[in-house]
Amino acid sequence: MNDIRGIVGDAACRSGADAARYFEDPRGSFTGRDCLVVLPETTAQVSQIVRLCNANGIAIIPYGGGTGVVAGQLSLDSNDAIILSLERMNRVRSVSPDDFVMVAEAGCVLENIHAEAERHDLMFPLSMASKGSCTIGGNLATNAGGIQVLRHGNARDLCLGIEAVMPSGEVLEELSPLRKNNTGYDLRHLLIGSEGTLGIITAASLMLKPRDPEAVTAFCAITSPADALRTLRALRRAIGNRMNGMELMSGFGVGLVCRHFPTLRKPFAGDHDWYLLIDTAGNRGLRDETEAALADCIEQGFVIDVVMAESEAQRDALWTLREHTPEANHRTGAFCSSDTAVPIGQIDAFVSRTHAAVTAVHQGLRTNSYGHIGDGNIHHNVFPPERTSKSDFLQAHPGIANRVREAINEATLSLGGSISAEHGIGRLKRNDLKKHASASKMTVLRQIKQAIDPNNIMNPGALLD
Numbered sequence: 001m002n003d004i005r006g007i008v009g010d011a012a013c014r015s016g017a018d019a020a021r022y023f024e025d026p027r028g029s030f031t032g033r034d035c036l037v038v039l040p041e042t043t044a045q046v047s048q049i050v051r052l053c054n055a056n057g058i059a060i061i062p063y064g065g066g067t068g069v070v071a072g073q074l075s076l077d078s079n080d081a082i083i084l085s086l087e088r089m090n091r092v093r094s095v096s097p098d099d100f101v102m103v104a105e106a107g108c109v110l111e112n113i114h115a116e117a118e119r120h121d122l123m124f125p126l127s128m129a130s131k132g133s134c135t136i137g138g139n140l141a142t143n144a145g146g147i148q149v150l151r152h153g154n155a156r157d158l159c160l161g162i163e164a165v166m167p168s169g170e171v172l173e174e175l176s177p178l179r180k181n182n183t184g185y186d187l188r189h190l191l192i193g194s195e196g197t198l199g200i201i202t203a204a205s206l207m208l209k210p211r212d213p214e215a216v217t218a219f220c221a222i223t224s225p226a227d228a229l230r231t232l233r234a235l236r237r238a239i240g241n242r243m244n245g246m247e248l249m250s251g252f253g254v255g256l257v258c259r260h261f262p263t264l265r266k267p268f269a270g271d272h273d274w275y276l277l278i279d280t281a282g283n284r285g286l287r288d289e290t291e292a293a294l295a296d297c298i299e300q301g302f303v304i305d306v307v308m309a310e311s312e313a314q315r316d317a318l319w320t321l322r323e324h325t326p327e328a329n330h331r332t333g334a335f336c337s338s339d340t341a342v343p344i345g346q347i348d349a350f351v352s353r354t355h356a357a358v359t360a361v362h363q364g365l366r367t368n369s370y371g372h373i374g375d376g377n378i379h380h381n382v383f384p385p386e387r388t389s390k391s392d393f394l395q396a397h398p399g400i401a402n403r404v405r406e407a408i409n410e411a412t413l414s415l416g417g418s419i420s421a422e423h424g425i426g427r428l429k430r431n432d433l434k435k436h437a438s439a440s441k442m443t444v445l446r447q448i449k450q451a452i453d454p455n456n457i458m459n460p461g462a463l464l465d
Helices: 002-008 016-023 043-056 110-119 136-141 187-191 225-242 251-260 286-300 312-323 325-332 344-361 390-396 400-414 430-436 439-452
Strands: 036-038 060-063 082-085 092-096 101-105 159-165 171-174 200-207 214-222 243-250 274-282 305-308 366-372 377-383
Touching: 002 036, 002 043, 016 036, 016 082, 043 060, 043 082, 043 159, 043 200, 060 200, 092 110, 101 110, 110 136, 136 200, 159 187, 171 187, 214 225, 214 286, 214 312, 225 243, 225 274, 225 286, 225 344, 243 251, 243 312, 251 274, 251 312, 251 325, 251 366, 274 286, 274 312, 286 305, 312 325, 325 366, 325 377, 344 366, 344 377, 344 400, 390 400, 400 430
Parallel strands: 036 082, 060 082
Antiparallel strands: 092 101, 101 200, 159 171, 159 200, 214 274, 214 305, 243 274, 243 366, 366 377
């Protein structure tokens, strides 16, 4: 470890109480081991650290913003690993308006990337509730999704190139802004979504887009997820690819948000079972088109009522209801938070089947279902029965969190879905992947890992055991 200190200096190494935040899980489900935390400032320093660790068999756990919820950034089993935080590598190296490309280092906070793009009258479309703390390196390592996947895709769809330090310490320099580059295997896509198990992303070429002249946000009251699907189909026909996102929210969930954040207000005077938060963007006149499409949905009975944001402040207020949902779930005592996806057409069946499966595990469990209806990624947060604390419930029912998670997985797979949509596998879902993935897939995953990281120093225990 002294050799590592020689690379970055004592001030860039932390341990014990000074490093406590690096061992915390955002949902309080895990506690990481007290490892040495190393904070390099350059790709060259990362390369030297990795080369040293590879020669000595020291495990490296990459750390971005610490917002991951599948324990991918924690050492759960060993104190001998190092946690390599990229937070000091937070520079925007360049912006090319002609290429619509920004080259940013892995430690750049997503919200700061948004601000830098706006300085050039452009936008970077990846967005999520944790944008103020998550980093682009972590976003790419997990192939994050977020709230605008419907129009702009996942993180991998917004990345043109990668710089990464491989397990040998060699630097893979693939930051070209080219849209067309068929020169062998696309190593960028191999590293994106690999959760730090194949290499450490240190920088990326990000795809920027023009800012839309008009943005429209609407909050709709609906009866069921089936009506949400009908509304999605109607709006996509009417508005096309100007649909940024469509978020499904339960009345139960909106109530939780307003209970824990009293300054927030429900958009309607009365309560409804389900809501849709709709975001469109495009040329001038889109508001009229969106209003007309939603009016048609009301006429056809898909939508009960609509509130349209009249200002940026109102738009932010509506989105705040969605963005505060994860924290409201946490404060209410969620003991299981899912991240699975099904085909879009199966969402209604997925919600009803999951709720039934959760209740079958234990009568009285409460479920808040919400998420990205445009890509089939609906999250289920499960709480103990009313007036029962999380700690008391889990103590009285050991293993119930795993049983609930497996019930959700089974409901997902029965409808042709995936057990991980946008948060990755990490250490939490490693056994789930091994159980449900095909033997051929697991064989290929292990072969890739062995070929690239034969000494298993890159985030061992994440994704694969």
